[in-house]
Amino acid sequence: xxxxxxxxxxxxxxxxxxxxxxxxxxxxxxxxxxxxxxxxxxxxxxxxxxxxxxxxxxxxxxxxxxxxxxxxxxxxxxxxxxxxxxxxxxxxxxxxxxxxxxxxxxxxxxxxxxxxxxxxxxxxxxxxxxxxxxxxxxxxxxxxxxxxxxxxxxxxxxxxxxxxxxxxxxx
Amino acid sequence: xxxxxxxxxxxxxxxxxxxxxxxxxxxxxxxxxxxxxxxxxxxxxxxxxxxxxxxxxxxxxxxxxxxxxxxxxxxxxxxxxxxxxxxxxxxxxxxxxxxxxxxxxxxxxxxxxxxxxxxxxxxxxxxxxxxxxxxxxxxxxxxxxxxxxxxxxxxxxxxxxxxxxxxxxxx
DNA sequence: AGTGACATGTAACCTGTTACATGATTTA
DNA sequence: TAAATCATGTAACAGGTTACATGTCACT
Numbered sequence: 001x002x003x004x005x006x007x008x009x010x011x012x013x014x015x016x017x018x019x020x021x022x023x024x025x026x027x028x029x030x031x032x033x034x035x036x037x038x039x040x041x042x043x044x045x046x047x048x049x050x051x052x053x054x055x056x057x058x059x060x061x062x063x064x065x066x067x068x069x070x071x072x073x074x075x076x077x078x079x080x081x082x083x084x085x086x087x088x089x090x091x092x093x094x095x096x097x098x099x100x101x102x103x104x105x106x107x108x109x110x111x112x113x114x115x116x117x118x119x120x121x122x123x124x125x126x127x128x129x130x131x132x133x134x135x136x137x138x139x140x141x142x143x144x145x146x147x148x149x150x151x152x153x154x155x156x157x158x159x160x161x162x163x164x165x166x167x168x169x170x171x
Numbered sequence: 172x173x174x175x176x177x178x179x180x181x182x183x184x185x186x187x188x189x190x191x192x193x194x195x196x197x198x199x200x201x202x203x204x205x206x207x208x209x210x211x212x213x214x215x216x217x218x219x220x221x222x223x224x225x226x227x228x229x230x231x232x233x234x235x236x237x238x239x240x241x242x243x244x245x246x247x248x249x250x251x252x253x254x255x256x257x258x259x260x261x262x263x264x265x266x267x268x269x270x271x272x273x274x275x276x277x278x279x280x281x282x283x284x285x286x287x288x289x290x291x292x293x294x295x296x297x298x299x300x301x302x303x304x305x306x307x308x309x310x311x312x313x314x315x316x317x318x319x320x321x322x323x324x325x326x327x328x329x330x331x332x333x334x335x336x337x338x339x340x341x342x
Numbered sequence: 343a344g345t346g347a348c349a350t351g352t353a354a355c356c357t358g359t360t361a362c363a364t365g366a367t368t369t370a
Numbered sequence: 371t372a373a374a375t376c377a378t379g380t381a382a383c384a385g386g387t388t389a390c391a392t393g394t395c396a397c398t
Binding site for chain 2: 001005008024025075076084085087088091097104111139165
């Protein structure tokens with residue numbers, strides 16, 4: 001669906017999309033090259049996209065069809081079918097009793113450090129990108145970034161909070 | 172790995188684990204019956220768990236082995252191999268430009284409402300469970316719950332924040 | 343005797359990953 | 371002309387899902 005979403009903005013080849021994924025959606029929806037090409041063929045088979053131009057080196061430029069745009073709109077507004085998330089990070093927390101309090105504390109401080117470096121990266125992105133509120137792409141990209149910012153800050157605070165409690169408890 | 176973690180606490184059968192998953196870990200690591208039984212056989216093949224008792228109706232009770240405990244400790248402290256998360260919910264936000272501002276706003280208010288009901292559920296859980304800080308299981312379970320509480324609150328606030336901005340922008 | 347809970351497993355299918363494979367075009 | 375980039379695809383495998391399949395034991 002991510003590929004369909006990008007093609008809704010403008011036509012592109014698999015190769016183009018791959019690069020767009022790297023810059024704009026890597027944090028949200030990572031996709032491998034192999035996956036993307038088979039996804040494009042599948043979307044084309046279903047009539048949601050179509051080849052709009054053929055270029056050099058076998059390049060196929062795809063564009064979204066009317067049916068594709070309908071399917072995308074349906075998907076965007078339907079959040080009931082979201083797969084339940086499976087968080088290895090949280091599962092670890094459940095199992096932290098298996099290691100010493102020192103190790104558990106170190107682990108949480110590492111989690112906090114990672115969240116803080118993610119936060120710094122997102123802040124840099126927020127400050128570097130000239131967001132233009134009149135563009136939907138910019139506006140909603142900024143909204144998604146805001147989520148990332150808040151989540152990273154929350155995670156770092158939470159990890160330090162737990163680390164402090166582990167420390168208190170182990171004395 | 173979740174099964175291994177539960178078996179580290181006490182021996183259990185696949186059937187027992189299935190019920191434990193439903194109550195204690197469903198929010199973090201959902202698992203299907205089919206998956207669990209094949210996982211148990213795989214763990215047994217690898218020598219990380221072993222059958223400690225055979226009961227009626229073919230019941231096999233598994234216990235963690237020394238090798239299993241080592242593997243679990245390694246896994247718990249290693250957060251580098253976490254799979255990158257793929258968030259359908261955030262991808263939707265990126266694509267919200269495909270629908271009208273009204274629909275986008277409704278969508279975000281629905282996200283907020285869902286987060287708030289999750290929050291209420293977690294708060295009820297927090298207040299209902301008699302947490303005993305001297306038990307590792309309780310302590311770390313409480314820490315994981317705290318994450319859930321903060322995440323739900325953050326998500327609800329964020330969704331309302333975005334909804335307000337959509338509203339301002341569409342006037 | 344029948345129902346419900348206990349208890350485990352297999353088969354078909356889908357999605358995704360890594361690694362492999364191939365070739366065309368541009369640029370230094 | 372060699373290297374980098376452009377461009378797409380296949381194969382083997384891993385992990386997960388749904389649905390199917392099977393049988394036992396306790397209780398009424």
